[in-house]
Amino acid sequence: MKKIILAILLFAVSQAQSQEILNLRSQASLIDEINAERFSVLLPKLMEREGIDMWVLISREYNEDPILKTMLPAEWLSARRRTMIVFYHDSTKKVNEQLAIARYNVGEQIKASWDMKQFPDQWDALIDLIVKRNPKKIGLNYSNDFAHADGLTFTEQKIFVDKLPASFKSKVVSAEKLGIAWLETRTDREMQLYPQLIQITHQIIAEGFSEKTIQPGVTTTDDLVWWFRQRIRNLGLDTWFHTSVAIQRNDPENFEHLRAFSNRPKAELIQAGDLLHVDIGISYLRLNTDVQEHAYVLQPGETAAPAALQKAFIKANRLQDILTSQYVIGRTGNQILKAALDQAKKEGIEASIYTHPIGYHGHAAGPTIGLWDQQNGVPGSGDFPLHYNTAYSIELNAATEIPEWKKTIRIMLEEDGFFNEKGFRFIGGRQKELLLVPRQNSTIGN
Numbered sequence: 024m025k026k027i028i029l030a031i032l033l034f035a036v037s038q039a040q041s042q043e044i045l046n047l048r049s050q051a052s053l054i055d056e057i058n059a060e061r062f063s064v065l066l067p068k069l070m071e072r073e074g075i076d077m078w079v080l081i082s083r084e085y086n087e088d089p090i091l092k093t094m095l096p097a098e099w100l101s102a103r104r105r106t107m108i109v110f111y112h113d114s115t116k117k118v119n120e121q122l123a124i125a126r127y128n129v130g131e132q133i134k135a136s137w138d139m140k141q142f143p144d145q146w147d148a149l150i151d152l153i154v155k156r157n158p159k160k161i162g163l164n165y166s167n168d169f170a171h172a173d174g175l176t177f178t179e180q181k182i183f184v185d186k187l188p189a190s191f192k193s194k195v196v197s198a199e200k201l202g203i204a205w206l207e208t209r210t211d212r213e214m215q216l217y218p219q220l221i222q223i224t225h226q227i228i229a230e231g232f233s234e235k236t237i238q239p240g241v242t243t244t245d246d247l248v249w250w251f252r253q254r255i256r257n258l259g260l261d262t263w264f265h266t267s268v269a270i271q272r273n274d275p276e277n278f279e280h281l282r283a284f285s286n287r288p289k290a291e292l293i294q295a296g297d298l299l300h301v302d303i304g305i306s307y308l309r310l311n312t313d314v315q316e317h318a319y320v321l322q323p324g325e326t327a328a329p330a331a332l333q334k335a336f337i338k339a340n341r342l343q344d345i346l347t348s349q350y351v352i353g354r355t356g357n358q359i360l361k362a363a364l365d366q367a368k369k370e371g372i373e374a375s376i377y378t379h380p381i382g383y384h385g386h387a388a389g390p391t392i393g394l395w396d397q398q399n400g401v402p403g404s405g406d407f408p409l410h411y412n413t414a415y416s417i418e419l420n421a422a423t424e425i426p427e428w429k430k431t432i433r434i435m436l437e438e439d440g441f442f443n444e445k446g447f448r449f450i451g452g453r454q455k456e457l458l459l460v461p462r463q464n465s466t467i468g469n
Contacts, residue, residue, distance in 0.1 A: 032137035043219055043311030044259050054309055055130060057092065057212055057305065062132045065210060067119050070112045073201040077158035078110040081179045088164055088174025090202045107149055108133055111156050123151045146186050155186065160196030168403030171388040172202035207380055207389040214441060216308055221439055221451025224305050224312045225253055229459045232318035235460040237293055237319055244268040245290035251303055261306040263385040271298040273428040281302045295322040298332060300435055304385050313386045313416040315437035318458035328457045334422035336457055339434035342367055342374050342421045347447040353408050356390030357400035373422040381416045381439055389413055409442045
């Protein structure tokens with residue numbers, strides 16, 4: 024009877040996932056609607072905030088600027104030839120333009136603005152547009168600290184500067200802060216969608232960490248990794264990194280979490296009594312998730328994980344709370360990291376924090392809050408301040424001594440959350456208890 028009920032539940036989950044995911048045509052329509060709102064409502068505010076009235080993006084096909092790629096229509100899978108886009112915003116004149124130096128529109132919002140009869144050369148058309156509008160600042164995508172905002176190639180920048188009149192050269196500035204603002208800021212519409220992505224990710228993990236997929240003594244970690252990859256693809260979704268599955272167990276060998284970052288875990292046979300860990304992420308509607316959770320494989324006669332493992336999990340949840348309580352507008356990633364680690368130390372938690380923004384990219388633009396091998400702060404990206412309406416993967420681990428195992432284990436968690444004027448919240452809840460194989464409980468909470 025239990026097997027029948029489980030099969031029904033898993034089938035229901037599978038059906039729910041399939042029904043929630045839009046077909047490609049509907050996805051494209053929704054992506055374009057979201058971008059239209061971002062261009063007309065969000066971008067002018069960001070340009071005013073960062074003090075840039077003209078933003079110029081230039082990319083060639085198959086070598087796209089990461090920012091420009093997020094702006095392309097859903098039907099465009101790459102730039103075309105040389106794609107030039109200009110955003111111009113003059114709040115005093117109430118002018119807000121989205122222009123393409125092209126013979127055709129770039130989607131519905133970005134209008135073609137190239138008279139080829141007057142300017143056979145595309146660069147000349149771009150320079151004419153700039154001169155006529157006479158902006159105070161011309162933002163270009165170059166940056167020392169953020170790859171996302173460093174998308175203008177050496178060739179394109181050299182040609183642009185060479186073509187620009189001498190009187191305009193001093194107006195050229197890095198659009199780093201504007202580019203990051205575009206990438207990191209989530210709109211209300213996007214935040215209506217994000218919980219669905221998190222829910223789907225949680226459901227995939229729950230299905231993978233179950234008796235449907237795991238047979239102790241038979242299933243390997245590699246079997247599980249490829250099951251996750253295939254499941255994501257079968258649902259019509261993509262992933263932005265290769266899933267990993269690792270084991271900690273009652274044996275003399277200590278689990279070294281640094282080794283887990285620098286080397287992929289080797290394939291191991293899953294056994295009863297194992298503590299499993301998965302790191303997984305999906306991509307959908309140009310947004311991404313990044314989630315890490317744990318499961319425990321019950322031994323014969325067990326109905327719950329050992330008490331020591333449960334306590335270790337509670338400690339890791341507490342570390343999440345410590346970190347997110349330090350989310351204060353204007354604080355830098357390094358300031359948040361230090362405050363959280365200091366508090367964790369006061370509470371006797373052996374902590375490691377390596378949290379990052381998430382959104383258009385998995386490892387997204389914005390303040391870096393530690394790296395696994397840089398717990399004293401991250402120069403550059405760690406000095407970037409926290410803004411409202413931004414999303415983060417709360418990634419960390421807490422070490423706990425397990426007397427029964429005579430070793431230290433690490434509960435390594437990652438859940439996606441959102442920060443706005445109301446504070447920080449987990450977008451789709453977080454794992455509050457170990458998943459059990461075979462399943463005994465529900466594990467997602469706030």
